[in-house]
Structure formats: structure tokens, C-alpha cells
Amino acid sequence: MKRRLLAIALMLLMCTQVTHALEPVDYNSPAEEQRFKALTAELRCVMCQNQSIADSNAPIAHDLRAEVLRLMREGKSNDEIKRYLVERYTEFVLYEPPMHGGNWLLWAGPFLLLLGGGFWVARVIRNKSGAAKTAVVETDQEW
Amino acid sequence: MLPELGQILLLAALLLSLLLGTLPLWGAQRSNNALMSSARPLSYALLAAVVCSYALLTYAFEVHDFSVAYVAKNSNSLLPPLYQASAVWGAHEGSLLLWVMILCAWITAVALKSRALPQTVVARVLSVMGWIAFGFLAFTVFTSNPFERLLPAAIEGHDLNPLLQDPGLIFHPPLLYLGYVGFSVAFAFAIAALIDGRIDAQWIKWARPWTNAAWGFLTLGIALGSFWAYYELGWGGWWFWDPVENASFMPWLVGAALIHSQAVTEKRGSFSSWTLLLAIAAFSLSLLGTFLVRSGVLTSVHAFASDPERGMFILAFLCLVVGSSLTLFAWRTPKEFGKPFHWQSRESLLLINNLLLTAACAMVLLGTLYPLLAEALDMGKISVGPPYFGKLFLVLMAPVVLLIPFGPLSRWQSDSLGNVARVLMPWLVLAALVALVALFKAPQHPIKTALAFFSVFWITLGTLRFVWQRLRQAQSRFTAEMSGMILAHTGVAVFCFGALMAEALSTEKDVAAKPGQSFEIGAYRFLFQGVQELPGPNFVAQRGAIQVFDGERMLTTLYPEKRQYASGGSIMTEADMQGGISRDLYVALGEPLDANGGWALRLHVKPFIRWIWFGALMMALGAFLVMFDKRFKNRRPQ
Amino acid sequence: MIQRLLPLALFVGLAVLLFVGVRMNSGKDTSAIPSPLIGKPAPALALPVLPMPETRLAPADLGGKAYVLNVWGSWCVSCRIEHPVITELSGSGVLVVGYNYKDPAEDATAWLQKFGNPYALVIQDLDGQAALDWGIYGAPETFVIDAQGIVRYKHIGPLTREIIAADILPALKGAQ
Numbered sequence: 001m002k003r004r005l006l007a008i009a010l011m012l013l014m015c016t017q018v019t020h021a022l023e024p025v026d027y028n029s030p031a032e033e034q035r036f037k038a039l040t041a042e043l044r045c046v047m048c049q050n051q052s053i054a055d056s057n058a059p060i061a062h063d064l065r066a067e068v069l070r071l072m073r074e075g076k077s078n079d080e081i082k083r084y085l086v087e088r089y090t091e092f093v094l095y096e097p098p099m100h101g102g103n104w105l106l107w108a109g110p111f112l113l114l115l116g117g118g119f120w121v122a123r124v125i126r127n128k129s130g131a132a133k134t135a136v137v138e139t140d141q142e143w
Numbered sequence: 144m145l146p147e148l149g150q151i152l153l154l155a156a157l158l159l160s161l162l163l164g165t166l167p168l169w170g171a172q173r174s175n176n177a178l179m180s181s182a183r184p185l186s187y188a189l190l191a192a193v194v195c196s197y198a199l200l201t202y203a204f205e206v207h208d209f210s211v212a213y214v215a216k217n218s219n220s221l222l223p224p225l226y227q228a229s230a231v232w233g234a235h236e237g238s239l240l241l242w243v244m245i246l247c248a249w250i251t252a253v254a255l256k257s258r259a260l261p262q263t264v265v266a267r268v269l270s271v272m273g274w275i276a277f278g279f280l281a282f283t284v285f286t287s288n289p290f291e292r293l294l295p296a297a298i299e300g301h302d303l304n305p306l307l308q309d310p311g312l313i314f315h316p317p318l319l320y321l322g323y324v325g326f327s328v329a330f331a332f333a334i335a336a337l338i339d340g341r342i343d344a345q346w347i348k349w350a351r352p353w354t355n356a357a358w359g360f361l362t363l364g365i366a367l368g369s370f371w372a373y374y375e376l377g378w379g380g381w382w383f384w385d386p387v388e389n390a391s392f393m394p395w396l397v398g399a400a401l402i403h404s405q406a407v408t409e410k411r412g413s414f415s416s417w418t419l420l421l422a423i424a425a426f427s428l429s430l431l432g433t434f435l436v437r438s439g440v441l442t443s444v445h446a447f448a449s450d451p452e453r454g455m456f457i458l459a460f461l462c463l464v465v466g467s468s469l470t471l472f473a474w475r476t477p478k479e480f481g482k483p484f485h486w487q488s489r490e491s492l493l494l495i496n497n498l499l500l501t502a503a504c505a506m507v508l509l510g511t512l513y514p515l516l517a518e519a520l521d522m523g524k525i526s527v528g529p530p531y532f533g534k535l536f537l538v539l540m541a542p543v544v545l546l547i548p549f550g551p552l553s554r555w556q557s558d559s560l561g562n563v564a565r566v567l568m569p570w571l572v573l574a575a576l577v578a579l580v581a582l583f584k585a586p587q588h589p590i591k592t593a594l595a596f597f598s599v600f601w602i603t604l605g606t607l608r609f610v611w612q613r614l615r616q617a618q619s620r621f622t623a624e625m626s627g628m629i630l631a632h633t634g635v636a637v638f639c640f641g642a643l644m645a646e647a648l649s650t651e652k653d654v655a656a657k658p659g660q661s662f663e664i665g666a667y668r669f670l671f672q673g674v675q676e677l678p679g680p681n682f683v684a685q686r687g688a689i690q691v692f693d694g695e696r697m698l699t700t701l702y703p704e705k706r707q708y709a710s711g712g713s714i715m716t717e718a719d720m721q722g723g724i725s726r727d728l729y730v731a732l733g734e735p736l737d738a739n740g741g742w743a744l745r746l747h748v749k750p751f752i753r754w755i756w757f758g759a760l761m762m763a764l765g766a767f768l769v770m771f772d773k774r775f776k777n778r779r780p781q
Numbered sequence: 782m783i784q785r786l787l788p789l790a791l792f793v794g795l796a797v798l799l800f801v802g803v804r805m806n807s808g809k810d811t812s813a814i815p816s817p818l819i820g821k822p823a824p825a826l827a828l829p830v831l832p833m834p835e836t837r838l839a840p841a842d843l844g845g846k847a848y849v850l851n852v853w854g855s856w857c858v859s860c861r862i863e864h865p866v867i868t869e870l871s872g873s874g875v876l877v878v879g880y881n882y883k884d885p886a887e888d889a890t891a892w893l894q895k896f897g898n899p900y901a902l903v904i905q906d907l908d909g910q911a912a913l914d915w916g917i918y919g920a921p922e923t924f925v926i927d928a929q930g931i932v933r934y935k936h937i938g939p940l941t942r943e944i945i946a947a948d949i950l951p952a953l954k955g956a957q
Contacts, residue, residue, distance in 0.1 A: 023653065023733070044528060047919055059909070063908075067910075088818075096527075105509075106531070110502055117502060118498065141555050143625065420788060518802075
């Protein structure tokens with residue numbers, strides 16, 4: 001138990017600090033730099049799981065960044081690169097859960113709620129409006 | 144001996160909270176004055192017991208009593224005295240004691256300032272809060288005792304996590320807890336109203352300042368945490384949609400809805416059950432947050448403790464508190480007594496506002512718990528991150544931003560929103576034009592930049608239009624409530640601008656720097672001068688020097704550090720930055736690259752990022768300002 | 782009536798989820814990622830071998846045999862903790878292959894000489910490139926591969942006797 005706590009503490013320290021890999025990269029073009037930064041920001045670091053591989057300084061993040069750059073230069077598309085990583089590290093590595101299968105609840109949920117809430121609000125307002133038609137309109141309201 | 148005294152005091156507090164929970168409540172049911180009037184003395188005694196216990200724990204830290212396990216784990220003799228005091232809440236057990244102490248402080252505050260309320264209401268409110276204190280004290284005493292002894296005593300303690308040895312982190316937990324715990328007042332009041340079966344405008348008037356105070360503190364606590372992460376963690380981020388961050392954001396969203404809903408119920412009598420439900424929800428979300436942080440159910444860098452046994456205890460407590468209050472709500476929610484209103488009225492606008500804030504909260508809850516749900520349903524390990532939260536939050540909050548200027552200008556009950564729209568139209572057009580210009584002139588992320596300009600201009604101008612209208616009217620008087628509203632809404636504008644601009648226009652470069660080498664970002668030139676070694680109180684630092692120029696003019700020299708702490712040997716990066724109204728310049732050290740003094744550096748220019756926290760500060764101050772409105776002055780009970 | 786009960790109903794659902802969550806995650810490493818390789822062929826082990834006196838076979842000889850692949854490094858603190866357990870496992874007749882991850886050869890050799898070498902074969906992955914194909918992201922990690930070369934099981938974190946008895950050995954039995 002103590003060792004496990006030590007291991008967790010070490011990981012915590014590593015994952016919350018900029019310790020190694022602020023490594024400068026030689027980009028072929030500004031477009032490549034932008035694409036690389038955007039893509040790595042969408043991939044979760046599997047070790048320091050609260051950071052993207054763009055931000056994380058875990059050794060595996062360093063390796064994954066190098067791999068992403070290599071695949072980009074081989075001509076793979078963003079989707080292909082993501083699929084490559086998912087094959088090896090499961091969908092966990094995607095920061096944005098794909099919109100397929102069971103994940104519909106995640107994406108549609110808030111809007112369904114909004115819709116349901118909207119109907120309820122409309123009903124409340126309609127009820128209140130009904131009574132308001134006959135009510136005296138106040139001319140001197142406090143703010 | 145003293146730690147044992149601390150434990151005894153906690154047991155005494157446990158007993159006192161039990162008495163506080165039962166006697167006045169029983170007295171209110173039976174209209175027994177003697178029992179009801181026991182509430183205040185019990186509250187004061189409870190506070191005394193807990194404060195003394197807390198003081199003893201602090202004392203144990205200051206005298207380096209490493210026979211107390213908690214002290215040994217979280218401090219050592221090299222730790223500066225200020226951090227000895229704040230180390231008390233550096234881990235699970237101590238932070239829980241802080242939580243309880245703050246709850247007892249709120250209980251005493253309520254006891255002192257409730258003369259205007261009927262005795263039955265006061266008795267019920269204090270009793271409910273007493274029960275909450277009982278639950279947390281039981282949790283502390285039975286599973287998380289901070290006074291547990293370490294035998295044999297350690298010669299030297301481990302240390303406080305170096306991340307926590309920072310002024311920002313001293314104030315962040317107490318401010319957050321003031322917020323979380325503060326919502327228990329609105330909660331207790333809601334329960335008292337449900338038990339009574341009716342809700343009185345007089346009581347809502349009493350409850351409003353307390354809710355504003357809690358929400359204001361929560362705003363400050365969250366903003367401080369965000370600012371701390373920005374200047375401490377070294378990569379310039381300020382919000383990560385981490386589960387524990389989300390746990391603090393959900394009560395904040397519902398709290399914002401609650402503030403507005405309480406205003407409507409107080410003035411018009413409408414939405415009373417909605418207000419009660421939001422009060423229950425806000426505190427329930429605070430409890431849920433406590434659960435998420437301490438149960439190990441979700442992985443988070445923030446998580447205090449991953450102990451399933453503790454998790455079960457908190458979950459049981461959560462179920463008891465929230466389950467019983469929602470059952471009470473289903474059974475006893477009072478009849479609507481509000482004045483009717485048309486669909487074109489301020490009531491409707493606020494109802495829509497509440498719906499959107501609640502939907503945003505539900506979205507955050509869904510995203511945070513979704514990985515857990517997926518795992519439980521055997522759908523594999525899925526992660527939900529900033530792309531999800533960020534996108535949906537923008538979509539849900541955009542309508543709120545549009546509606547904000549309409550609210551203050553609309554009348555209650557019945558108005559012509561067309562008229563209001565006509566009044567605001569010139570400002571909407573102006574904001575849209577500015578946004579259009581921004582869209583074409585932005586060097587990157589044009590849409591976000593345009594949204595930033597639109598939101599700040601629209602909200603500010605729309606709010607100023609209200610100020611102007613008010614100045615023109617005969618009364619020409621601004622109540623504290625109005626001033627608070629103006630300040631808070633403008634704070635929202637400032638926040639939106641800061642957040643969106645920082646996201647859109649931040650530029651950063653990772654470079655391999657040799658001493659004497661320069662790098663350019665935009666109009667700024669960064670000159671690397673080298674790194675030297677420097678000792679500190681409990682660490683050794685590698686300190687870099689980078690001069691920043693704007694054209695020929697030198698702006699500042701930045702000194703980022705990498706510190707190696709004496710205990711544990713852990714290495715920490717301290718980024719250095721120059722803050723400014725229009726931008727922050729931010730530099731962090733990476734690793735040494737070679738023997739000739741070359742280092743990897745990360746350079747950032749972050750436009751308008753300070754507006755984020757300044758906007759949050761304005762929102763909190765606005766909430767506090769409302770509390771001073773004359774309508775809330777204590778009056779003798781009817 | 783429904784709208785009065787709705788908040789309670791929603792909360793009950795939430796409470797059930799949280800309860801399941803706490804039960805599911807107790808005693809477990811919640812950050813461990815399940816392996817997508819389970820049931821799929823193991824990636825080829827086309828890596829250099831670390832020369833050690835205890836080496837009994839070459840990578841080519843692994844075909845047709847079930848074995849345990851243990852990812853380790855001399856820099857890894859937990860690996861030292863699980864080492865006696867690995868030694869026991871190897872001593873009981875199980876074929877254990879060591880995957881030396883991101884470790885200079887001298888450090889790896891010194892570590893094995895100091896603590897003992899339980900591995901029938903040690904392959905070296907110095908830059909971590911090949912590890913990506915295995916979905917390795919740290920050490921220690923342990924795989925069970927069957928005689929047909931299919932991955933049957935993966936464990937992340939140090940091994941203990943309980944885990945070996947409960948998971949590794951049954952996976953091996955099924956793999957023969």
C-alpha cells in the first residue's frame with residue numbers, strides 16, 4: 001500500500017510538472033506545425049491521463065508525439081492516425097469520444113434535456129399567461 | 144496528549160451536532176420554545192469544540208509533532224511556518240476538518256443573524272445544518288481521524304507536496320469550502336420551508352444574501368484555483384475540465400441559477416418550487432463533489448484519497464441527505480402562489496436562463512460520469528475531455544450571452560420584448576460589426592476572436608444601456624442590487640473576452656536555446672541569457688534569465704526556475720511571467736540540452752488572459768455587493 | 782405528480798451508478814487501460830537480444846510455445862518490487878521473456894546481475910518505438926501469449942502472487 005502510494009505520488013509529480021520533454025521540433029512548415037499542435041491536443045496521454053500528449057511530459061507522450069509526426073509525414077490523414085493509436089491504446093486515447101454506437105447518449109443527452117426542459121418551460125409559461133390575461137397590469141413595479 | 148484532546152473535542156462536537164440536529168427540530172414540531180431556543184447555544188458550543196480541535200491540529204504541525212501520522216505525512220521541519228499552517232488542509236483528513244470547521248462557522252453566522260425570522264424557522268434551519276455537521280463529523284471521527292498516532296514517532300516528516308507550497312494554494316481550499324458549505328444555508332432553508340409546507344417572501348428575502356455570499360466565495364475559490372494552475376503548472380493552461388474541477392463548476396452553475404430564481408420568488412412569488420429544488424441541487428452537487436474527490440471513482444490529478452471504504456461512507460451520506468430532501472420535495476412542495484406573467488416578460492427570460500444554466504450543469508455531469516457509465520455497461524474505457532466540454536459549453540452558453548442585456552431592461556409580468564429589442568438593436572448591430580471586423584483581421588482562429596469581441600461589446604453595451612435608462616428616469620437611483628447586477632454582468636463580459644481571446648490568439652514556441660540566442664513571437668523578442676544555480680529555503684534552483692523586448696525597448700527580465708526539493712528530491716518547474724492588461728508573457732524551462740548551457744525553453748504570449756480572472760473577480764464582487772441592498776436589512780419579525 | 786418525483790428518480794439512477802462505480806473500482810488501478818490486443822496476434826518481436834548467461838532461447842524459438850512477456854526497466858521502482866515474484870514464476874517452470882523498455886544495455890545488464898535474471902530471454906527496446914505496437918506505456922506491464930501467438934491477457938502494474946494465481950496461471954492454462 002505504501003509503495004503504491006509512493007508510485008502514485010511520483011506519477012502525480014511527473015504528470016503535473018514540465019520536467020523533460022519541452023523538446024523543440026523542426027517543423028517542415030507552419031501548416032504542419034498547426035496541424036501537429038491541433039492533432040496532439042486531441043489525443044489523451046495514457047500515462048498522465050489528465051493531459052493531452054501535446055502538454056504531457058511523460059516518456060510515452062514524447063514517444064507518441066514522435067509517432068504522430070512520423071505518421072503525418074508519411075502522408076496519413078488525421079483519421080488514420082487516430083485509428084492507428086486507437087488500435088494500440090483503445091478509444092481512451094481520444095479526447096473526444098467518437099460519435100458512434102453507445103456514445104449517442106453523451107452527445108445527444110444535453111440537447112434532449114434542453115428540449116424536454118424547453119417543453120416544460122413552455123407549458124409553465126402558457127399556464128401563467130392564461131392567468132395573466134385577466135390580471136391587472138401593474139404600472140408601478142419595483143425593479 | 145494534546146492530539147488525544149483534539150480527538151476528544153471531535154467526539155464532543157459529534158455529540159453536540161447530534162443534539163443540534165434533534166432538539167430544535169423536535170421543538171419546532173411541538174412548538175416547544177425551550178427546545179427551539181437551545182439551537183443557538185448548541186451552535187456556539189459546536190463551533191467552539193471544532194475550532195479548538197482544529198487549533199490543536201495546527202499546533203501539532205507548528206511544533207513538528209511527528210508522532211501524529213497526519214503531521215508526519217504532510218510536513219517536515221524544514222517547511223516554512225506559513226506552510227506549516229496551510230499544510231493542515233493539504234490532504235484528506237485535515238481538509239475534512241477544515242470543511243467541518245467552516246460549516247460550524249456558517250452555522251454560528253446564521254445563529255447570530257437570524258433575529259428577523261420566526262423561531263420555528265431558525266430552529267429548523269439550524270437543525271438541518273446540525274445534521275450535516277453530524278454526518279461530516281462522523282465521517283471524520285470514524286474513517287478519517289487527523290489525530291491518529293504514528294508509533295513509533297517518525298524522526299522526520301515526509302514533506303508537504305511541493306505543489307502546495309504556494310500562496311495561491313493557501314487560499315484556494317478555504318475559499319472553495321466557504322462556497323460549497325455556504326450552499327448548505329440555502330439548502331437548510333429550503334428543507335425548513337418544505338417541512339413547514341409553505342414558503343414566505345420574507346424568508347426568501349432572508350435567504351438571498353447567504354446564497355450570494357456562498358456563490359461569491361465559490362467563484363473566488365474556482366478563479367484562484369484556475370489562476371494558480373496557470374502560473375504554477377508550467378504550460379499556460381487555466382482550465383482542464385478535470386473531474387474535480389467539474390465537481391466545483393457544477394454547483395457554481397446551479398448556484399448562479401439559484402441566485403436568479405430566488406430573486407424572482409422574492410419579488411413575484413413565482414418559481415417557488417423551482418427555487419427550492421435548485422437550493423437542494425446546489426448543495427447536493429457540493430456533496431457530490433466531495434464524493435468524487437475522495438472516493439477514487441474517477442481518476443484525477445486532484446483526487447485526495449482513493450479509498451473505497453471512505454467512498455461508500457460518503458455515498459451513503461449523500462444518498463441519505465439528497466434522497467430524503469428530494470423525497471420531502473416530492474411530498475411537500477408548496478403550491479405555486481406567484482403572480483401570473485406573460486411569455487413576454489422578465490419572468491420568462493429568467494426561466495429560460497435557468498433552463499440553460501441547468502442544462503449546462505447536466506452536460507458537465509454527464510461528461511464527467513460518462514466514462515464511469517461506459518465502464519459499468521461494459522462499453523470499454525472511454526475518455527471525455529476538453530473538446531467535448533468546451534464545444535457543448537459554448538453552444539449552451541451562447542443563448543445566455545444573448546439574453547443577458549434583455550433581462551434588466553424587461554419589466555415583470557408583461558412587456559413587449561419587441562420594444563426591448565428595439566432599444567437594444569443599435570448596440571447589437573455595433574457589437575456584430577466589431578465582431579465582423581475581428582473575423583477578418585484575426586491572425587488565427589477568426590471565429591473565436593469574433594465571438595470574443597461580440598460577447599464583450601454586446602453584454603457591456605447592453606448593460607450600460609440599462610444604466611443610462613436608469614439615470615434618465617425620475618428616481619435615478621441605483622440600489623445595491625442593481626449595482627451588484629451591473630458589476631456581475633459586466634464581469635461575465637470581461638470573462639468571456641479573456642477566455643475566448645486567450646484560446647484564440649495564444650502563441651507558443653518550444654525552442655532549443657543557446658545563451659545569447661533570440662526568438663521572436665509576434666512583436667516580442669525573447670533573449671536567452673543562460674541558467675545559473677541558486678539555493679532556496681528547502682530547495683536548490685536552476686534559474687534561467689530571459690530578457691523580453693518590444694522593438695528596441697526592454698520590457699522585463701523573466702526568471703523561470705527548476706527547483707529540486709531537499710526532501711524526496713522531486714523536481715518542480717516554476718514558470719515566470721510578466722502579467723499585463725493586454726497580454727501575458729510566459730516562459731518555462733525545459734531540460735538542459737548540452738554542456739554549453741543550452742536549454743529547451745517554452746515561450747508563450749497569451750493575449751488578455753488576465754481578463755479571465757478579473758472577470759471572475761467582478762462577478763464575485765457583484766454578488767457580494769447585492770448583499771448590502773436595503774431590502775435585506777434585518778427587521779423585527781411580523 | 783411526475784415532475785415532483787422526477788428529481789428523486791434521477792437521483793436514484795445517479796446513486797446506483799455511483800454505487801456500482803465504487804464497487805467496480807475498489808482495489809483496482811482505475812487508470813489502467815485495457816489492452817485492445819487481447820484476442821489478437823502479438824506483434825513480432827524483431828528486436829535485439831540482451832546477451833545474458835541465463836539466456837535459453839532465441840526469439841525465433843518462441844513459436845508454438847505459450848509464454849509470459851514482462852515489461853521492465855532498471856529505472857522502474859515497481860519492477861524491483863515485483864522481481865521476486867517474477868523469479869518465483871520463472872522458477873516454477875513458466876517461460877518468462879523479459880522486455881527491456883527504454884533502458885541502456887549496461888544499466889539493464891547491471892540490474893540483472895545485481896538482482897538475478899529470471900528471464901529465459903531478454904529483448905531490448907531502447908527507443909520505445911516497438912512498444913507502441915504492443916500498447917505499452919510504462920513499466921511494469923505483463924502479457925500472456927499463447928502457443929498460437931495470440932495475446933490472452935495483459936496486466937498493468939507490478940505482479941503479486943495473488944494476481945499470478947488468479948489471472949496469469951489460468952490464462953496460461955487456457956493458452957497451452
